[in-house]
Amino acid sequence: TKQKLWGGRFTGKTDPLMHEFNQSLRYDQRMWAADIAGSIAYAKALNLAGILTKDEQEKIVQGLTAVGQEWEQGVFDIQPDDEDIHTANERRLSELIGPLGGKLHTGRSRNDQVATDMRLWLLTEIKHVVRGLKGLIRVMVERADKEKDILLPGYTHLQRGQPIRWSHLLLSHAFSFRADLERLSQLIPRISVLPLGCGALAGNPFVVDREFLAKELGFSSVAENSLYGVGDRDFIVEFMMWASLAMTHVSRMAEDLIIYSTAEFGFVTLSDAYSTGSSIMPQKKNPDSLELLRGKSGRVFGDMAGFLMTLKGLPSTYNKDLQEDKEPLFDSYDTVSASFKIAEGVIATMEVHAEKMREALTMDVLATDLADYLVRKGIPFRETHHISGRAVALAESRKCQLNDLSLEDYKQLSDKFSEDVQSVFDFEASVERRESIGGTSRKMIERQVSVLRTALEQM
Ligand code: ARG
DSSP states (O other), X not given: OOOOTTGGGXXXXXXXXXXXXXXXXXXXXXXXXXXXXXXXXXXXXXXXXXXXXXXHHHHHHHHHHHHHHHHHTTOOOOOTTOOSHHHXXXXXXXXXXXXXXXXXXXXXXXXXHHHHHHHHHHHHHHHHHHHHHHHHHHHHHHHHHHTTTOEEEEEETTEEEEEEEHHHHHHHHXXXXXXXXXXXXXXXXXXXXEOTTOTTTTOOTTOOOHHHXXXXXTOSXXXXXXXXXXXXXXXXXXXXXXXXXXHHHHHHHXXXXXXXXXXXXXXXXXXXXXXXXXSSOTTOOBOHHHHHHHHHHHHHHHXXXXXXXXXXXXXXXXXXXXXXXXXXXXHHHHHHHHHHHHHHHHHHHOEEOHHHHHHTOOGGGGHHHHHXXXXXXXXXXXXXXXXXXXXXXXXXXXXXXXXXXXXXXXXXXXXXXXXXXXXXXXXHHHHHHOOSTTSSSHHHHHHHHHHHHHHHHHO
């Protein structure tokens, strides 16, 4: 009769529902490649430690390679007793090479094995996240570079504030994403700490060369404390914190575009490819892609918060609660990956309505410029702010625009006004004055584009 891997001390059977409850293979099989790689490295280390002969090592490595090929080709035959990816692979290895397979786990525990697999999996997959995020930034930068001529109001409190270039707004989000790219790369050294060789908790009694293992598996360091090595999941928390913040940026950008795609704004139109209709209202074209991006941010934050909750009361080292690290990690990973692709597609294909943006530029967004005009004539800003405010109020009471007030009206407000006040009422001139670094002038947009392009090349 077949025995569970750990069945020696057991006489009773596992409750069928408990068996289900305990199984993680359904989701941890996606780490099969990391598990095989970890085992191949470990077999080599066991040879160096004198536990396996060269011949035994080679047979085990061949067997493991064959198991990997079965996963790769989608023909790995999962058995009911395969509890997780580690037991499944070991079971299959022994089927292929016989009792020798039973030597592989010498000095190793699933505790150091699973922690190693998770880190190795994440290190490999993070490269795809980086690529996805770069793709998104690239599309934003290219679009911003082409659409520098388009002006619109910049908003604070969703109230019109000052004129800006459309590219400036787009790039503001791109800079958040650049910071995300930077933060992601800063996680890597902390993910790249090898637990393998920590054993169940106390360390490895066969003196396997852990630095050799780290080199074989591409890790940059080894866990210096075995209890820490098997019990630490901070790298997963950190990735999910990273994902939560990156998704917050996706969500805020989505929110801007949702507002701008309303008929009331009419600044952008999403392509059909990223919109859906209503089952009852024939006229509807809804920005579902953007709403999902905004919604998914909550989901990723939930993955992080849920797992932190799982961790917070755990005693040291390995506890089975830690098996709950996988689904939130995979879910966050899958969600950010898909979100970057969708966001890239939305940005690449949406239509921007320059004339609608221009129409939204009412003269009151030049009230700051009007105050600045008087500053240049020597009046302290706190006074000019008031004078400009009175001009706004006067125009409002006459139901006209700031540039409809006469020179006499202006002279009533301050004797420093002269004919050249009309030069204030020029949106292009206003944005061009913002020519300090970070401003919305054409040159500063060009600078931002080039800073981001360089970052994309270097990161
Ligand atoms: N499937 C387990 C997990 O994901 C592997 C480690 C099991 N270790 C143990 N001692 N039960 O965490």
